[in-house]
Amino acid sequence: MILPYSFYSRNDVVLIAREMIGKVLVSRFDGKTTSGVIYETEAYNGIVDKASHAFGGRRSPRTEIMYRDGGTAYVYLCYGVHSLFNVVTNKEDIPHAVLVRAVRPLDNMKLMLERAGKSRFEKKTGDGPGKVSALLGIHYSHTGMSLLCIPSNLKHDGIWIEDREIIVPDHAIAALPRIGVQYAGKDAKLPYRFRTELL
DNA sequence: CATAGGATCGCCT
DNA sequence: GGCGATCCTATGT
Numbered sequence: 010m011i012l013p014y015s016f017y018s019r020n021d022v023v024l025i026a027r028e029m030i031g032k033v034l035v036s037r038f039d040g041k042t043t044s045g046v047i048y049e050t051e052a053y054n055g056i057v058d059k060a061s062h063a064f065g066g067r068r069s070p071r072t073e074i075m076y077r078d079g080g081t082a083y084v085y086l087c088y089g090v091h092s093l094f095n096v097v098t099n100k101e102d103i104p105h106a107v108l109v110r111a112v113r114p115l116d117n118m119k120l121m122l123e124r125a126g127k128s129r130f131e132k133k134t135g136d137g138p139g140k141v142s143a144l145l146g147i148h149y150s151h152t153g154m155s156l157l158c159i160p161s162n163l164k165h166d167g168i169w170i171e172d173r174e175i176i177v178p179d180h181a182i183a184a185l186p187r188i189g190v191q192y193a194g195k196d197a198k199l200p201y202r203f204r205t206e207l208l
Numbered sequence: 209c210a211t212a213g214g215a216t217c218g219c220c221t
Numbered sequence: 222g223g224c225g226a227t228c229c230t231a232t233g234t
Contacts, residue, residue, distance in 0.1 A: 051215070060215070071230060089228035091216050108215060139216050149229085189215050 012170045014157055017079030017098045022105035025098050026052035027184075027203045029170070031177040034094075034112055036145040036168045043121050043145050045112025045135050046175060049204040051187045053095070053106045060193035063104035074153050075104035082168055084142070084152040091139030092149040096156060096170070110188070111136045113208045114144060121145070181207045 012032065019025060027050075035044040053061040062072045062085075074083045075097055083095040083106050099105040112135040114121050121144040127134060135144055142148070147168065156169045184200035191197050 053215075062215080067231090069231065085215090086227095086229055088214055088216050088226080090226065093215060095215085110215090137216070187215070192214090 010172045011159060012080075012156070012172060014078075014080050017096060017156070018100055019079075020099050020103070020105075022054055022098045022107060023052045023201055025105075026050040026107045026201065027182060029096075029107055029109070030182050030203050030205050031175040031208065033115060033171045033173050033175070034109060034141070034145065034168075035116075035171055036147060038146050038166050041120055042116055043114075043124075044116040044171075045114045045121075045141070045144060046208050047109055047112050047170075048206075048208040049109075049111035049136075049202070051108040051110055051203075052201040053108065054199075054201070055099070055103055055105045058193075058199075059196040060187060060190035060199075061104070061106070063106075071152075072104065075106055076102050077153070079105075080155060080157045082147075082151055082154045082156060084147060084149045086149045087139065092142040092147055092151075093138045094142050094145075094147050094168075108138055109141050110138045110202070111204070112141050112144065175208070177205050177207055181205050 029050045032047050056066045063075045078101040079098045081097040083097050087093050095106040095108045097106050125143050182205050185202040186198050187202045
């Protein structure tokens with residue numbers, strides 16, 4: 010089942026980030042589908058979250074995407090090198106987002122290896138938000154795409170997330186501080202990162 | 209217009 | 222554990 014608007018539009022971004030563990034991130038570009046099982050995410054809790062790009066209600070051409078309705082892709086360039094993929098959650102004008110930090114490669118390993126410039130898979134191949142985008146072919150120019158409009162035409166591009174009923178028990182999901190947000194002061198310590206070692 | 213810095217990665221030691 | 226790559230974005234003049 011493709012995750013519907015009702016999954017993304019809820020107001021608890023931390024819960025959504027936790028529930029995204031075990032879901033399958035899918036992309037289709039040039040008619041070629043690739044996917045991976047999500048095993049690490051981070052929640053960014055809108056205008057009250059110092060670690061969020063939208064902290065304090067800041068708006069800019071880049072962060073404007075975060076104020077869109079739930080189910081929109083927010084992809085931005087980090088360190089001039091890496092595209093980082095997030096899903097916007099909640100309703101329009103509430104800039105919540107979930108960063109996908111790691112996936113276990115699933116469909117079309119060959120193409121994903123090629124994209125990552127690797128010759129074989131290792132445990133860490135999809136571990137890291139920059140690597141997630143590299144494997145799936147997601148680029149910062151894809152920011153603003155809807156994850157709810159699934160292309161029926163196989164030649165059409167699209168990104169979406171599926172529930173393939175992969176069960177990850179609650180006790181197997183660790184809640185940890187987020188990575189790389191030391192500038193966020195007190196908010197840097199919030200347990201908004203979710204990760205499982207089961208997948 | 210100029211500038212500093214970033215929700216990272218891979219390679220080096 | 223340290224560092225350079227690399228370029229967009231935000232901010233300030």
